[in-house]
Amino acid sequence: MSLKNKSIQEKTADLxxxxxxxxxxxxxxxxxxxxxxxxxxxxxxxxxxxMSLKNEIKVVKQKFDKEA
Amino acid sequence: MxxxxxxxxxxxxxxxxxxxxxxxxxxxVEIEGEVASFKVNQSKFIFFDIKDKTGSIGCFMTVxxxxxxxxxxxxxxxxxxPKLTQWGKFSLTVKSVRPSGEGxxxxxxxxxxxxxxxxxxxxxxxxxxxxxxxxxIAVISSTQAAGYxxxxxxxxxRWGGIKVDIAHVQVQGVSAPDQMIKAIDYFNQLEKxxxxxxxxxxxxxxxxxAAFNDxxxxxxxxxxxxxxxxxxxxxxxxxxxxLVADVRAATPSNAAQILVPDKEEVVRAVNSQISxxxxxITQIVDQQRQAIRLMLNSAVDSIERTIDERLRKISSMKSLxxxxxxxxxxxxxxxxxxGSVKVGSLIQIETNKDIIKAEVKNVTKK
Numbered sequence: 224m225s226l227k228n229k230s231i232q233e234k235t236a237d238l239x240x241x242x243x244x245x246x247x248x249x250x251x252x253x254x255x256x257x258x259x260x261x262x263x264x265x266x267x268x269x270x271x272x273x274m275s276l277k278n279e280i281k282v283v284k285q286k287f288d289k290e291a
Numbered sequence: 292m293x294x295x296x297x298x299x300x301x302x303x304x305x306x307x308x309x310x311x312x313x314x315x316x317x318x319x320v321e322i323e324g325e326v327a328s329f330k331v332n333q334s335k336f337i338f339f340d341i342k343d344k345t346g347s348i349g350c351f352m353t354v355x356x357x358x359x360x361x362x363x364x365x366x367x368x369x370x371x372x373p374k375l376t377q378w379g380k381f382s383l384t385v386k387s388v389r390p391s392g393e394g395x396x397x398x399x400x401x402x403x404x405x406x407x408x409x410x411x412x413x414x415x416x417x418x419x420x421x422x423x424x425x426x427x428i429a430v431i432s433s434t435q436a437a438g439y440x441x442x443x444x445x446x447x448x449r450w451g452g453i454k455v456d457i458a459h460v461q462v463q464g465v466s467a468p469d470q471m472i473k474a475i476d477y478f479n480q481l482e483k484x485x486x487x488x489x490x491x492x493x494x495x496x497x498x499x500x501a502a503f504n505d506x507x508x509x510x511x512x513x514x515x516x517x518x519x520x521x522x523x524x525x526x527x528x529x530x531x532x533x534l535v536a537d538v539r540a541a542t543p544s545n546a547a548q549i550l551v552p553d554k555e556e557v558v559r560a561v562n563s564q565i566s567x568x569x570x571x572i573t574q575i576v577d578q579q580r581q582a583i584r585l586m587l588n589s590a591v592d593s594i595e596r597t598i599d600e601r602l603r604k605i606s607s608m609k610s611l612x613x614x615x616x617x618x619x620x621x622x623x624x625x626x627x628x629x630g631s632v633k634v635g636s637l638i639q640i641e642t643n644k645d646i647i648k649a650e651v652k653n654v655t656k657k
Contacts, residue, residue: 276451
């Protein structure tokens with residue numbers, strides 16, 4: 224799944240993983256900057272998604288006031 | 292004898308005409324009174340009288356039509372069709388009964404609460420968790436209600452990207468329970484189920500909220516395959532629907548707060564996570580820099596120690612060499628003798644200051 228198609232929840236999970244990497248034993252200074260840039264981009268994308276997404280509100284056509 | 296102008300009916304015709312007149316004049320009547328002589332026959336048919344101080348009318352209904360428990364002495368409003376039976380007895384064929392007045396509403400509430408509680412409908416073990424962030428929700432409410440507007444506003448303010456299907460129903464009055472039940476059934480029969488059903492209604496009087504104490508509605512909420520969230524009335528209002536729902540919100544706005552997180556808070560949390568990373572990197576760089584500095588200092592110390600040691604050795608050897616220098620020995624008063632140690636031979640004696648030639652006169656073994 225490309226980053227564009229991921230849901231906010233998936234992106235948030237990815238960001239959490241990235242942040243956890245900084246406290247893990249896998250941390251190396253050599254890759255830290257790349258990971259930091261990735262995290263920054265992801266955070267910006269999450270913010271954009273959150274602020275731009277609208278709810279899709281629809282009143283269903285079914286009528287509930289008719290006698291069964 | 293003059294012939295009467297009044298029509299002559301058969302008994303059955305007259306009963307039919309009276310019933311037609313009733314149907315025309317009073318298709319449905321609502322009568323308020325006190326319940327008396329309440330009884331259930333064959334677990335199917337209910338008979339009771341509705342009375343006031345001076346009058347009393349017999350009532351008939353079926354068990355499945357009785358949506359709230361009633362008992363003798365309870366004040367109720369019956370919705371009924373007046374009817375003259377084939378035996379000439381006037382009665383009301385009751386379509387619905389609802390408690391009237393605070394006392395009756397409370398009594399009915401307590402009776403049904405005890406009954407449904409005994410069946411385990413309110414048990415904590417039955418409660419299901421709502422999805423963390425739902426992507427598809429069903430809302431049962433009146434789209435004209437203030438509570439609905441509050442819910443939608445808070446929902447839109449807090450989160451986006453949710454598919455929200457609204458079932459527009461009455462949330463007050465006699466037909467409200469049936470409409471809400473139909474809406475619950477409708478959502479539960481969809482091929483792709485919503486993740487949560489939210490039932491919304493703003494505040495109101497006890498009578499306004501009585502629909503949420505309807506037995507069949509409470510049972511429909513309990514039977515829903517989809518987890519339920521109820522946001523009805525104010526925090527202090529408690530209905531049986533509140534008790535049976537998986538999650539109860541204090542108000543419609545609170546229901547939206549329970550359902551989704553606040554995007555502003557999420558953005559703040561995300562940015563805070565990112566902000567915490569740079570100090571972490573700086574801290575690690577500082578730690579590594581300090582470790583390198585310590586290693587360098589240690590190397591320099593080691594080199595310095597080696598040099599000092601070597602210098603000390605050289606100095607020691609140097610002083611030894613000085614001690615071994617013949618000039619030093621001569622300076623201490625010793626003399627250096629060159630030549631053969633034989634009587635009569637010439638030898639050379641070197642002192643600190645002189646070189647002396649001498650003849651060996653005598654040699655004695657020590």
